[in-house]
Amino acid sequence: MGKTLAEKIxxxxxxxxxxxxxxxxxxxxxxxxxxTSPQAFDxxxxxxxxxxRPDLTIATEDHNVPTQNINxxxxxxxxxxxxxxxxxxxxxxxxxxxxxxxxxxGIVHVxxxxxxxxxxxxxxxxxxxxxxxxxAFGALAFGIGTSEVEHVxxxxxxxxxxxxxxxxxxxxxxxxxxxxxxxILAIIAKIGTGGGQGYVIEYRGEAIxxxxxxxxxxxxxxxxxxxxxxxxxxxDETTFSYIKGKPHAxxxxxxxxxxxxxxxxxxxxxxxxxxxxxxxQLEPFVTWGTxxxxxxxxxxxxxxxADIADAEERGAAERALVYMGLTAGQPMxxxxxxxxxxxxxxxxxxxxxxxxxxxxxxxxxSTSLRMLVVPGSARVRLQAEAEGLDKVFIDSGAExxxxxxxxxxxxxxxxLKPEERSASTSNRNFEGRQGKGGRTHLVSPxxxxxxxxxxxxxxxxxx
Amino acid sequence: xxKFVTHVGTGVPLRRSNVDTDQIIPAVYLKRVTRSGFExxxxxxxxxxxxxxxxxxxxxxxxxxxxxxxxxxxxSREHAVWALQNYGFKVVISSRFADIFRGNxxxxxxxTILLSQxxxxxxxxxxxxxxALAITVDLDAKTVSYGEQVIAFxxxxxxxxxxxxxxxxxxxxxxxxxxxxxxxxxxxAHKPKTLPIxx
Ligand code: SF4
Numbered sequence: 001m002g003k004t005l006a007e008k009i010x011x012x013x014x015x016x017x018x019x020x021x022x023x024x025x026x027x028x029x030x031x032x033x034x035x036t037s038p039q040a041f042d043x044x045x046x047x048x049x050x051x052x053r054p055d056l057t058i059a060t061e062d063h064n065v066p067t068q069n070i071n072x073x074x075x076x077x078x079x080x081x082x083x084x085x086x087x088x089x090x091x092x093x094x095x096x097x098x099x100x101x102x103x104x105x106g107i108v109h110v111x112x113x114x115x116x117x118x119x120x121x122x123x124x125x126x127x128x129x130x131x132x133x134x135x136a137f138g139a140l141a142f143g144i145g146t147s148e149v150e151h152v153x154x155x156x157x158x159x160x161x162x163x164x165x166x167x168x169x170x171x172x173x174x175x176x177x178x179x180x181x182x183x184i185l186a187i188i189a190k191i192g193t194g195g196g197q198g199y200v201i202e203y204r205g206e207a208i209x210x211x212x213x214x215x216x217x218x219x220x221x222x223x224x225x226x227x228x229x230x231x232x233x234x235x236d237e238t239t240f241s242y243i244k245g246k247p248h249a250x251x252x253x254x255x256x257x258x259x260x261x262x263x264x265x266x267x268x269x270x271x272x273x274x275x276x277x278x279x280x281q282l283e284p285f286v287t288w289g290t291x292x293x294x295x296x297x298x299x300x301x302x303x304x305x306a307d308i309a310d311a312e313e314r315g316a317a318e319r320a321l322v323y324m325g326l327t328a329g330q331p332m333x334x335x336x337x338x339x340x341x342x343x344x345x346x347x348x349x350x351x352x353x354x355x356x357x358x359x360x361x362x363x364x365x366s367t368s369l370r371m372l373v374v375p376g377s378a379r380v381r382l383q384a385e386a387e388g389l390d391k392v393f394i395d396s397g398a399e400x401x402x403x404x405x406x407x408x409x410x411x412x413x414x415x416l417k418p419e420e421r422s423a424s425t426s427n428r429n430f431e432g433r434q435g436k437g438g439r440t441h442l443v444s445p446x447x448x449x450x451x452x453x454x455x456x457x458x459x460x461x462x463x
Numbered sequence: 464x465x466k467f468v469t470h471v472g473t474g475v476p477l478r479r480s481n482v483d484t485d486q487i488i489p490a491v492y493l494k495r496v497t498r499s500g501f502e503x504x505x506x507x508x509x510x511x512x513x514x515x516x517x518x519x520x521x522x523x524x525x526x527x528x529x530x531x532x533x534x535x536x537x538x539s540r541e542h543a544v545w546a547l548q549n550y551g552f553k554v555v556i557s558s559r560f561a562d563i564f565r566g567n568x569x570x571x572x573x574x575t576i577l578l579s580q581x582x583x584x585x586x587x588x589x590x591x592x593x594x595a596l597a598i599t600v601d602l603d604a605k606t607v608s609y610g611e612q613v614i615a616f617x618x619x620x621x622x623x624x625x626x627x628x629x630x631x632x633x634x635x636x637x638x639x640x641x642x643x644x645x646x647x648x649x650x651x652a653h654k655p656k657t658l659p660i661x662x
Contacts, residue, residue, distance in 0.1 A: 015639070015642045015643055015646045016639050016642040024636060024639060024642065024643075026643070026646050026647075026650075028654055028655075029655065029657075038496035038497065039496070039497065039498045039541075042496070042497045042498040042499070043498050046498060046499070047464075047633070049633070052643075054657075054658060055656045055657055055658040056656065056657060057657060058657040078494050081494075081496060082496060085496040096657050096658055096660060116655070117655045117657060119654075119655055122654065122655075145541075146541065147541060147570060147632070150633065151632055151633050151636065154633045154636075154637070155633060155636045155637060155643065156643065156647075157636055157643055159632065159635075159636065247661040247662055248655045248656075248657075248661055250653040250654075250655070251653075252652065252653050253653075255651070255652070255653045256651075256653035259651065259653070
């Protein structure tokens with residue numbers, strides 16, 4: 001019987017297999033940031049160990065960094081300590097780091113691909129759950145805990161249990177105005193936030209193949225929101241041409257290419273589970289609740305918890321509506337927004353900024369809200385400025401910021417106030433995720449831009 | 464990780480059940496960037512109470528924590544294990560441990576021993592009667608002994624072997640360095656490297 005793509009990559013990375021023990025898996029690329037690495041480096045120091053492969057390791061600063069006045073010292077002492085500690089650790093252990101002010105600084109999951117380090121067939125880990133983003137290139141990429149970060153630093157391997165495999169087939173074509181963000185939000189609403197638990201998801205089908213590389217990253221990014229260990233997409237011409245010309249693209253491109261072309265799921269391979277979704281039925285999606293599975297078409301009304309059969313889900317929906325300050329039956333499009341956040345590792349890449357700028361061009365955002373545009377990396381920011389997108393955003397009344405995780409999580413100065421409501425292109429709408437008491441609606445960049453113009457949740461079709 | 468074969472120390476009777484990891488180390492102490500120094504935060508909420516057992520001078524230097532049932536429930540934070548170790552504990556005895564805590568403690572080299580509730584209670588009484596009572600934990604023989612008492616305990620063979628050899632996960636993997644070296648020597652040359660930096 002043939003193998004799935006995930007199984008092929010796994011097989012090729014087994015350093016040692018022994019019955020009754022987890023497989024020891026080789027790690028090709030280890031990404032590091034300031035939040036989950038300090039204890040790992042300290043553990044190395046305490047046991048007199050070195051970083052085995054600094055040449056397969058790279059660090060950047062993202063979660064804690066401010067997106068304004070980046071030339072000034074970081075004001076929050078805890079954030080500053082974490083960033084300073086990362087810098088000192090990288091210097092001590094010989095790890096490459098891109099610090100605030102550097103063109104390659106940015107969200108770790110934006111930086112890997114833009115440098116061309118993220119490539120098909122690799123195993124990639126990072127002490128961050130959204131490492132699944134890199135699966136868009138046909139890599140096996142997943143988040144790990146701090147002890148595992150230390151383990152990879154010391155050994156470049158991890159003892160791991162082999163995951164199960166799931167195929168999600170997104171058949172047919174997307175309608176105009178519907179994006180990869182809507183695909184993944186619809187998938188999570190369908191299979192639930194625990195639906196992918198224990199699985200590596202492979203996204204397949206016509207609608208996936210037609211997505212650009214960056215749109216594929218948006219899909220894989222949110223695999224973790226469906227509970228999956230990782231998500232991946234088989235590499236193809238779209239992937240290969242995206243990597244070509246990037247700084248760390250293979251020097252012997254043909255050798256790499258002939259390997260990459262072996263990376264697909266065999267026709268006779270069997271997935272443990274398969275799920276189907278019709279792309280042509282999809283519309284712009286938005287979340288109404290406090291987990292990413294609580295989503296609905298933007299054209300629909302806030303669901304009535306009383307209609308939910310499962311008692312636990314019903315209770316969760318009731319609590320979510322109270323937290324979100326929404327009423328059952330209210331049209332989603334009537335919901336007024338205070339802040340629009342365009343950014344994060346889900347939708348902070350150049351294509352996302354272009355798509356939003358296209359809608360905002362020559363128009364003014366509603367005076368009832370503010371809009372933050374935060375490029376995913378300093379490189380994305382430079383690219384956007386070269387294309388004049390910064391002007392479009394600024395002229396429309398939005399704020400043009402420096403790169404970082406920003407309002408995706410309440411760990412840096414960009415936060416929602418209690419009861420402040422956002423339309424956000426990020427990936428988590430948990431209670432307090434964007435700041436204590438903040439209310440988050442997850443949306444695509446197109447919906448974010450249209451919402452900014454109208455002041456209430458809107459799609460480009462409403463303009 | 465230090466090898467654990469036998470340990471002789473005095474006990475601390477923690478007469479509480481359901482001690483969750485938020486009580487072992489509250490979230491505010493998790494901001495530290497090192498793996499050491501968590502002893503300040505250990506049982507932080509209770510340490511302000513002068514009657515709390517760790518504030519009794521006779522129990523200050525105990526290394527064997529004897530706790531009530533369901534020790535280590537709640538959040539999976541590894542800091543709970545580090546806090547106990549940083550404070551000086553080598554062994555925790557209870558009649559029931561939360562799974563994740565037990566897993567983390569084995570990773571970090573803190574020995575968790577499961578005894579029956581009545582054995583735990585006998586131990587509490589003995590320690591309270593004589594705080595200087597020497598408690599011997601013999602992992603080789605799988606016994607806890609004090610005074611005339613010798614109590615046998617069960618432990619997974621693999622876990623016991625790892626603790627006695629002082630092998631943490633990393634140590635174990637490094638024991639397979641030959642496999643890693645061989646794997647690396649066969650890795651394709653086109654795989655990316657972060658160094659030297661290319662622009
Ligand atoms: S942008 Fe958000 S989800 Fe992505 S790495 Fe940063 S905090 Fe995590």
